[in-house]
Amino acid sequence: MEKDWISKERDSLEYEVGIKKFLIYAEENCKNPNKIPLPLLSKTGRSSVGSTVPPHEEEQNADAFKSAFEAASEAAAASEAAAAASEAAAAVSKAAAAGASQAAMVCEAAYRNPGGKSGGDDYDKDSQNFKRFVADAQQPLFEGSDCTKLDSVLKLHNWKARFGVSDSAFSDLLSTVGSFLPQDNALPVNAYEAKKTLSNLGLEYTKFYACPNEYVLYRGVNETASECPKCKLSRWKVGKDGRERYKIPEKVMWYFPIIPRFKRMFKSSSTAELLIWHSNQRIRDSQMRHPADSPSWRNIDYRWPAFEILVTYNLPPWLCMKRKFMMLTILVSGPYKPGNNLDVFLQPLVDDLNVYDAFTKTFFTLRATLLWTINDFPAYDNLSGCVNKGYLGCPVCGDDTIANYLPYSRKICYQGHRRELRLCGPVFYRWMYPFERFNKVLKSYVRNRYFPEGCIAKAYLKEKSVEFCAEFSRISFKTVGLPKDQGKLSGPLSATTVKSVEEKERNEAHLHVLLNNSEVFPYIKMHKELLEKIYEVKKKTILWMIGEHNRLFADWFENKVMTELNEKVKGVSEMIRWLAGKPSFTVLTFDGYLVDGIRYFTKE
Incomplete structure (x- = not known):
């Protein structure tokens, strides 16, 4: 509260206003509003404001009032400081409680099956990792901070993963x-200490030694064998x-179990x-927008009605192929790629198939099936067991493959072949x-070129731990590997550009739309039948008839629809009315467009 008014003249307006403000302030901050001592009084008991008081009494009253005001101000300041300290302590206590709650949720979701179901995993509350994790979740970043140590480390680790920052830069x-x-x-203080703050929360990898010729993995009956039985x-x-x-093993496979990761995906309700x-x-409108619309997926649903396909393809189109939901499962040491015995490395994955769904709050049995594989053409050889080199290199066509040798490039070209899509x-x-970009991310984890697999494994599990903790964090931040704006699923990705097109280009685009719209199909049939009647005698070839149909159909379709509208024929839809009129020569173009969360970019 301001004190300048104390030195003003006693009969001035500033002095009177100051006294009134002080009285209001004293009433709001005193212990008992009914008993407020007022030292600035005359001997007659009346207020000195507006009255005549001898000079020596005025000075005494002023000094007494000043002392009382300063005492009241100090008491009020002390009261405010105590209240602020109490609020700060309450905030710290609240933050610690929230941190403890957050740690409990993360550990519960990471290790224990909810509902007290028997056979579930549990965590050791006496372990050093668990104690350190809970302590970090409860400890404020500094005294009076609402942010905990775990919150800050989560956000910084997420930033490190998003932009591929090195450990040295992160330490700095x-x-x-x-x-x-x-x-x-x-x-x-450095990246090493930050890594210790986030334990792997149950996410682990297992190393299996393998035969150099990839005949067996040293597991099960061969776990203690010193040589390959084959x-x-x-x-x-x-x-x-x-x-x-x-x-020192000759060949090593790093296996990242899928069950813990599937469990964690279902532990998060979102x-x-x-x-x-x-x-x-x-x-569900018979349009093919998602793998679930494909015949392969429908075949699974038909043959196994109680079977749910449990891969990231379950996700919406805008999340299917994103980095967050890609799973690194098997990592095989080099220097050469796995050969035809690739199934040997898939054995732990096959053996790994009761999971809890946090959204429906029910348990279910996890099942999986292999619908298709995504690989480059050399890997197609290993997966299919067929030769994909030479003149019969197409696994689909087999002996019917048509191939030509290109002498100058010394390569074989396969022409006229297209897979069933x-x-x-x-x-x-x-x-x-998307997988090549993901491989680039994995390779960027390598800090020691003598042990690249270990670098990839450690960094990958750390990133997954950050993503998992972020699902239960009190602070919201964008995790790595997700679209920037998940709320926007369709719309332009750039500014609008107005472009003028020539008549030929406009007509070709219009015809393409007409020939691919189901509502126009009856008119296409009518026009083809009309052309067949007109040129029945001349016996034109099919190719000529198709060309004539494409050349005349748009104009004929416009006249036909206008005639039906004039005759008030029923059944002419609004779509047909719009399609019959030819489009404008001026069009709006964009450099990119978003459709169902998928980005498409145009070419010049």
């Missing part, structure tokens, strides 16, 4: 940010001196709802591009 960032915070802050090669590396390097999108929210749904759900 932590050091810089920490220097701006109070000295008692709990922010990790080719008799040693399990261990052999040095230049011919001696075995014990405990993700669990998305995983049944294909069943509950998909549009309708069987598997929209083709962009089987493109290699």
